[in-house]
Amino acid sequence: MTYGKFVSRPPVVCRVRFLFPLCLLVATPLGAVDYVRDVLPLMSRFGCNGSACHGKADGQNGFKISIFGADPAADHEAITRQSRGRRIMLTAPEHSLLLRKAAGEVPHAGGSRMKTGSREYTILRDWVAQGAPFATEGRAEIASLTVEPVERVMTFGQKQPLRVKAVLSDGTEQDVTWLAQFQSNDNAIAEVSERGEVTTGSAVGQAAVMARYLGRIAIFHAIVPRPGEAVAANAETFNELDEHVQAKLRKMNLQASAVADDATFLRRVTLDLIGRLPTVNEARAFLQSTAQDKRARLVDALLDKPEFADFWALKWADLLRVDRLVLDHHAAHDYHSWIRTAVAENRPLDVFARDLLTAQGPLEEQPAGYFFKVAKKPGEMAASLSQVFLGVRINCAECHQHPTDRWTQRDYHGMRAFFEQVSYKKAGGAEALIIQGNPQVKHPRTKEVVQPYALGTTMPESAPDGDRRAALAQWMTAPENPWFARNMANRLWAHFMGRGVVEPVDDFRATNPPSNPALLDALTRRLIEQKFDARALIRLITASLTYQLSATPNTTNENDTQNFSRAVFRRLPAESLLDAVCDVTGVPEKFSGVPANTRAVELWDSQQQHYFLKLFGRPSRTTPCVCERSTGASISQALHLMNSPNLQNKLAHAGGRLTQLVSMSDAQIIEELWLVCFSRFPDETERQQAMEHLSTRQDKRRQSIEDLAWSLLNTVEFVFNH
């Protein structure tokens, strides 16, 4: 059996060809060479321990090492002892299979990773020659990793070499640039070569370039402002948030758009706060009002509406996975009601999180406990709660070190250990969540006992007494927790701006930095000062100029998506869009199993069979990821809005809005339709065109009104929040 012809194509990280000059003036490590400090970084840099090469579960062609070098001892064993020790040859290091494969001297599925005689080659050879030691006694440990420079404002197509330094425990520094791995989070803005040379592209924005060495990470920020004449300083700000946004815009040489008009603000803020369009009367009243503070008053009024609770409960029900198929009808309904109640009474977010995290007792009385039924396994509970409440994804670390974050398998299982006591007891048909025993969690690889400990904290000697979750909840919701308040503030900001300061919102990590740290700090501080009152922070956000900016771009910010220099178009979520169609036509949708006149936003069951809702991206709630809800477009969506018989029936319905319009004058009809669809009056051209349309078909008046309404429902202006 031969694999001679096998050319495997592992992912890119594994495919980089090694082209390194011999003569770099960098400190050579050492006389003594050992595995942990000298060989392992090379194995990582060559991609040997990547998930598509020898690092995957089955290894590659019989040679298996741990993913990303998570288990150096086992890897050392695999290299030096397994396969009858054929991989190294102490007496003739150059003949070691390890060197010959890596240098491509013999057929190697992963190709040639280094040149014979190169610096890397020399290290591997010396290591074998010295007896392939695992670690060197007394050698200084790595204390920290730094990259230089930390940040640079750059122009298009500019280069910046990075220098990566490891500070050792004895205080000495070592240049490890040539051993580090590099990765940019936005290749359009800045790419990085495997030697650590950053090259900017021709896009405005900022990119974070990660340097990684022996499990440690350092970040370089490439900032590429818009070239050209400096924009005028925009003096206008409505509150503190705008100052941070403006500071960033000046740095990027971007001019914010103008402030949006009243109609745009009304439609935007109503959709964002209560998930539905303003009614005709609401629109008229707001547009006619001359009150100075009418925008703030509108926000206050919307926050008090029951629809606010409906809409935000929907949002939370996605994240906390109210799933009828996993729970059952009653349980899912109760779980949703618990969420809605918490939103309606404006329960502070920290209390909300604690209540959920420590739910205990009969589930009918403590429906928050259904979260644990949905998440099923302790590991999934830990990962879901981290993602939802901390914005930290730890799933990767279940099986191996997180490839772009600091989380280890031990960290994951430390979090998992908080949930091992969760179990259930059935009594008289009812089920109760109980906390049971003192179960131990073992590291799946090292078999060491892992005590419950929270992310970034030190593992204690023993588990806390009683319900371990209580300790986690305490830690999680403390104001000084590094993630909770930041994540909540960021999620709220993202809801209103269409993008988080950290984006994706549930992926906080060093390698995914905030686009505007000062802004995120301010949001976080205010949320803590307001004692986690979500509505108070919503008031602050919606009162900012940044939120109230127009979506009309200027010549400086048309390509900006990172810096909140203009409002972005966001397609209405499936439920809001369906409700909007119903509101325009005045014909409610009928859903099975719920009372008549239930709106789509009020539906607690995301499994409710409904073509429209499915087509427009309602999530199935199989993960706690906010990304499950799709706001993308498709041909089928466009066809549905144009041709759906259901929509035509609503337009033609005898009991609908259009029937009432028939008796009105053309001018009134047009005004009504524009107000209900767009929350604004038609402009003169629009009025004339619509008048012309209605007047030419006097014989088929009803039809012409339907056709006009149909047209409005199919506009970009209707389908989007802008």
Add this chain to the structure above:
Amino acid sequence: MNTSPFCDGLSRRSFLRVGAASTLGAQFSLGGLLQAESAVKTATRGDVSFIFVFLRGGLSTIDTFDMKPDAPDTIRGEFKPVRTKVPGIHICDQLPRIGGVMDQFSLIRSFTHQNAGHGHADHYMMTGYHPTAAFNGSLTPNNEHPCMGSVIASKLGARGSIPPYVCLPTLHPSGSSAYLGPNAAPFTIEADPNSPGFQVPDLMPPLSIDAQRLEDRRGLLSKVDRFQCSIEQKANAAARDLGVFSQRAVSLMTSKEAKQAFNLQAEDEKLRDAYGRNTLGQSCLMARRLVESGVRCVTIEHQNWDTHYGQFPTLKDDLLPKLDNAISTLFTDLRQRGMLKKTLVVITGEFGRTPKISKEGGRDHWSRCFTVALGGGGIQGGRVVGQSDKIASDPADSPYGPEDLCATVYSLLGISPHDEMHTPEGRPVMLTNNGRVIKELI
């Protein structure tokens, strides 16, 4: 006044003509133009179409196309290999009709890749690119790279008014266009072709809306849609996408080809029976109709092949009879219509299944070695490429992977596998990740 409903200037006038033709059944026909065009061209770039039958969950090829009768009980399975139309090639006794068309297609028995998880492997097989660490398989679509259908759509464009790439009956999670954008995204029919009275939802306006009225509506829409073609739309990708999709929706609903292609009722009842009155059978028939009317790539996303538990009764009584009828009829039908040389058919799951039969009487995921079946479109029939080892655990020779499958498909469709595609930022990405064309098949 802007009379064009679209930013690229398709005028109201042309809309009226096309709309009237389709809805009133008048003589205007893009099909006629297409036929004229294709009569001129022979075997050049873009002549061949592609039907990708994706058996999601993972077809057990050790029980079907690559049987191991001499392996121990724990591996062998319950079915028997039997002779096929091609001397020397034996396949499973549960696929007699497929055996009867063995001369039409070939088998790669040494197919292999490194990921045995559904979401990841799906992405790998559909796109030729292994997903990265950031991959979220639970999303639909989850594409980090465009799938083959999207690459084909992007490189070759549409033949007339019909979409270049259709995914049926629903979108495969890895079946979308990633950075190639909305123009390369599939049209999905969102309905089961086997359902009684099947039709593509919303392809036509409701009956009460005649051609004139539709025209009036569209004309009106072009006037009131103030963000269409605006600087706001230009600055917002989501709004741009909607514009593109609306335009494509209109060309679809006004297309006579589309209406014909999707009208399964026009098929002979006996032929429909031969394909099999089930989702797979009718999807294959639909695929043939679509290719016949100009679709370049049809991906059939057929589920339920993840046979972990009690697989032999499931395969024997349910899945394999359906597969047998659908695939054998597809090859026969294509050949009889003279379409086989211009239609490449690939049948595969995201991986195969473990050599060892589990305690639950099923087989688990196995990506290290499985068989891919493919024929038509320039593939020589009746060949076997590569061998697996004694228990179909690993390739014994000539290992091929998803990159090679992509390279072969692109090459047969007249697209160079060494060509590049570009992200919206202008970054070039190779169509295949160093894939090799499998020359033994051609």
